[in-house]
Amino acid sequence: MSLRLKLLEILPKLVKLGLCKFNDLLKEFPDATSRSALLVLYDSKGNKLAFWIGFEGSSPKVVEVDLKNPPRATNEISMHIDTFIKILKGRLDFRTAYLYDLIDIESHDGLPSSYHLLLWSAFFDKVADLLKK
Amino acid sequence: MIPVLVTSGKGGVGKSTVSINLALALIDKGFKVSLLDADLMDPVQHLLFNVNKETVREYGKMLTPINVSLGGYRLEFMGLGPFIPRGVGVALNYEKTVDFLTTLLKHVKWSGDFLVVDCPPSAIDVNKKLFDELRNRARAVVVGEPHIFAFEDNLRMLDMLKFHDIDVRAVVLNKVGLFQEDISKMIEEEYSKLGYKIIRIPWDPALQTGFKPELFKELAEAVVA
Numbered sequence: 001m002s003l004r005l006k007l008l009e010i011l012p013k014l015v016k017l018g019l020c021k022f023n024d025l026l027k028e029f030p031d032a033t034s035r036s037a038l039l040v041l042y043d044s045k046g047n048k049l050a051f052w053i054g055f056e057g058s059s060p061k062v063v064e065v066d067l068k069n070p071p072r073a074t075n076e077i078s079m080h081i082d083t084f085i086k087i088l089k090g091r092l093d094f095r096t097a098y099l100y101d102l103i104d105i106e107s108h109d110g111l112p113s114s115y116h117l118l119l120w121s122a123f124f125d126k127v128a129d130l131l132k133k
Numbered sequence: 134m135i136p137v138l139v140t141s142g143k144g145g146v147g148k149s150t151v152s153i154n155l156a157l158a159l160i161d162k163g164f165k166v167s168l169l170d171a172d173l174m175d176p177v178q179h180l181l182f183n184v185n186k187e188t189v190r191e192y193g194k195m196l197t198p199i200n201v202s203l204g205g206y207r208l209e210f211m212g213l214g215p216f217i218p219r220g221v222g223v224a225l226n227y228e229k230t231v232d233f234l235t236t237l238l239k240h241v242k243w244s245g246d247f248l249v250v251d252c253p254p255s256a257i258d259v260n261k262k263l264f265d266e267l268r269n270r271a272r273a274v275v276v277g278e279p280h281i282f283a284f285e286d287n288l289r290m291l292d293m294l295k296f297h298d299i300d301v302r303a304v305v306l307n308k309v310g311l312f313q314e315d316i317s318k319m320i321e322e323e324y325s326k327l328g329y330k331i332i333r334i335p336w337d338p339a340l341q342t343g344f345k346p347e348l349f350k351e352l353a354e355a356v357v358a
Contacts, residue, residue: 032191121216
């Protein structure tokens with residue numbers, strides 16, 4: 001099954017997230033607008049799908065990008081598509097996934113990777129809250 | 134801000150108890166105190182403050198420490214404990230551990246006069262890296278129980294601290310009264326021969342879950358001096 005087809009499994013959740021503006025999160029993290037990330041999802045066959053997540057002004061933006069020529073991002077987070085789906089379905093905690101090496105984070109801005117990890121954790125906490133509603 | 138490393142060559146000797154009580158005793162002396170739980174694999178300090186499932190907060194590309202209170206004392210706190218789910222193994226390799234320590238040490242907006250650091254146990258690579266970062270800047274307290282194994286392990290820790298030019302202010306003999314008295318005395322003499330100031334903390338079951346900063350007044354004085 002292709003990565004895109006796999007993502008359809010959680011399409012309603014992705015649509016729900018797309019409709020959110022994350023304003024509450026921005027209140028907690030005023031510096032988030034200067035940050036961007038590459039989210040790389042892969043499968044067991046080595047196929048990859050990448051998204052750039054960042055801000056245009058104060059509005060969050062998510063676009064699919066070509067990994068051969070990726071736009072600049074302050075950090076890169078990669079995980080197996082199944083891990084991503086489990087997290088969004090609420091079956092796996094994001095931090096647990098990181099602690100058990102299911103998620104990899106690379107920093108591109110000089111800050112430690114764990115700094116980004118802690119911010120990503122806060123982001124996924126918010127995502128989990130939004131999806132529960 | 135002066136970092137104060139609370140270390141030991143052996144695990145389970147009471148570093149966390151000494152750390153929190155030292156922090157409170159320093160507050161009693163009028164200082165503003167920050168506390169870092171750097172024992173990333175087995176964090177416990179957050180349980181004392183009842184902080185769980187915290188969300189990090191960031192300001193000016195620095196993380197903001199958690200303001201906690203304990204029996205009327207107020208201090209800043211940070212560690213990995215509040216940010217990880219309860220009961221999950223912290224399977225961090227060396228690189229990830231050092232990366233976390235870097236975040237907690239350098240990218241948190243600490244504002245205390247003293248930063249009490251509850252270190253991981255043993256003279257291991259992670260502590261070596263931590264001592265390297267704080268070479269010539271930090272003061273240290275070495276905690277040990279008065280028995281042979283803890284003494285042998287602490288000799289290794291004391292050597293590592295000396296090698297990294299960390300100023301050891303005192304050796305805390307913890308849980309005095311719980312172990313054989315003649316061995317306790319012998320170990321105390323051995324530390325004294327090495328020239329370290331000894332501070333004896335009596336065995337007190339109340340310290341397992343509570344705090345008694347009055348017992349750590351002398352230690353706070355040794356750290357400040």
